[in-house]
Amino acid sequence: MNGRFPVAAVAGALLAGAALIAPASAQTAVKIGVLGDRSGAYSDISGEGSVVAARLAVEDFKPESHGLKVEIVSADHQNKPDVGAAIARQWYDRDNVDMITDGVTSSVALAISQVTKEKNKVFIDTGAGTADLTGSQCSPNTIHWVYDTVALANGTGGAMVKRGGNTWFFLTADYVFGQTLQRDTTKVIEKNGGKVVGSVKTPFPTADFSSFLLQAQGSGAKVIGLANAGADTINSIKQAGEFGITEGGQSLAGLLVFSSDVHSLGTKVAQGLVLTEPFYWDLNDQTRAFSDRFSKQMKGGSKPTSNHAGVYSDVLHYLKAVAELKSTADGVATVNKMKAMPTDDPLFGKGVVRADGRKIHDMYLFEVKKPSESKGEWDLYKKLETIPGDQVFRPLGEGGCPLVKG
Structure with missing residues (x-):
């Protein structure tokens, strides 16, 4: 009896300790991939600015207070659909990426959208223009955020x-x-x-x-x-x-x-x-405040483009949806939650995501x-x-x- 008691006591202490640290281990891991043009014709529109914008969104959301742990990764699709699709597939299959954003270049975006649907993940396009993303080639896993043709x-x-x-x-x-x-x-x-x-x-x-x-x-x-x-x-x-x-x-x-x-x-x-x-960076006090923060992290102090603003905006809304669901497992469910929730952020103001995946704003x-x-x-x-x-x-x-x- 006496020989067993300390073991039981230690086991109980370990279980109590496990209970105490459970909230930290229970954080939902979220991995966001910024997939854009880092070296070509659209690198000023996309590039490092999109990564900076995504990081600023995560910083402002304060994921730890919502039970989330967020990681940002990035890659250059070189404006080639086959490269973009291959990176998306690797990110989803091997690297546990839950959502891809940016996607500048329409042919690449359409390819990423198809892979995202196959893998039941989330793609939020900001940089590509083709309206077919919410038209004939719309997907339950894709949202088109900034503008379109x-x-x-x-x-x-x-x-x-x-x-x-x-x-x-x-x-x-x-x-x-x-x-x-x-x-x-x-x-x-x-x-x-x-x-x-x-x-x-x-x-x-x-x-x-x-x-x-x-x-x-x-x-x-x-x-x-x-x-x-x-x-x-x-x-x-x-x-x-x-x-x-x-x-x-x-x-x-x-x-x-x-x-x-x-x-x-x-x-x-x-x-x-x-x-x-x-x-536009100089529209109002909120856009100016964001742009000042952005510029301090950019070589040469450049101001954000509307694509960079879109990455910031969509990452915020995505994280809000994930925090509500407490899961990233089902891409369609996450997109549906984003459609159900009104959008509201300092850069685009209030808006909605329609049934076809089109984000609406002025x-x-x-x-x-x-x-x-x-x-x-x-x-x-x-x-x-x-x-x-x-x-x-x-x-x-x-x-x-x-x-x-x-």
Whole structure:
């Protein structure tokens, strides 16, 4: 009897100790993968900035207070669908990644979305534009967060036609994003009484737009629509200036322009450019406060793009859903929880995630300031108009998404 008692006492003490440390061991592990372009044409839009934004979201959420332990990993998909799909598959199968975000480049995003559905994980796209992600190729495991080709078309395309730009010629990046953007903008142009007089497909990526710009110039179109992004947009606008295209009376419509693009161009070159974005660092006190924190962690002190803001916003909402569920096991269940919960964060304000996976929020029509109007290196935009989310994004029933009932 006496010989056994100490053993029982020790065992009891061990069990009590285990009970005391149980809350720490019971934390839900969450692994988020930031999969973007870290070295190519979209690296300023995506790149390290997306990783910084994700970390800031985790910091602000304070996961430990919600019983979560969060890890961030990142990789470069090189704008190649096969590379993106392979990384996603490895992350899901071997590295225990629960959610992937960023996904800049539409062809890559579509590939990641398919792998995510197969593995029943979560993909929240911020950087890719194709509206097919919430249309014909929608998935119960995918959410499209920041913008899409329909919103860009309704914003910039609609504004340019209303300003008198009723004939268009497109320079279109020859992959799914450019093709979808031209398609969706053409619909808006024609709906508003305009006409597309021609287009040319440009290799992605490319540095020389001279022959394409000469075709656009020769078309006589009032508007040259740039259905491209990142370094391609920067190069095409610079070279249009060298050809004197705007001086000759034609207008450039940057259908997807980020603040990092305008910063690279400078206001002298980009002044007067009309564009649509859902976020700008200088919109209000909250966007300025976030942007100051972001800049301190970025080499060169760059301001966040709308894609970076989207990563911050979607990581916050994802963590809120996981905290409610106390699990990351079922991707569809997590996405459904995100759809059921209203969105609300300092950068995009209040919104919703629809049944088709489309995140709804306001967009803004901006014009690039003249050099005389700009008060600093990143003082780039003046706001022309706020476009309500329910007007700028495609109506729920028009995308052809099988998740939409009736």
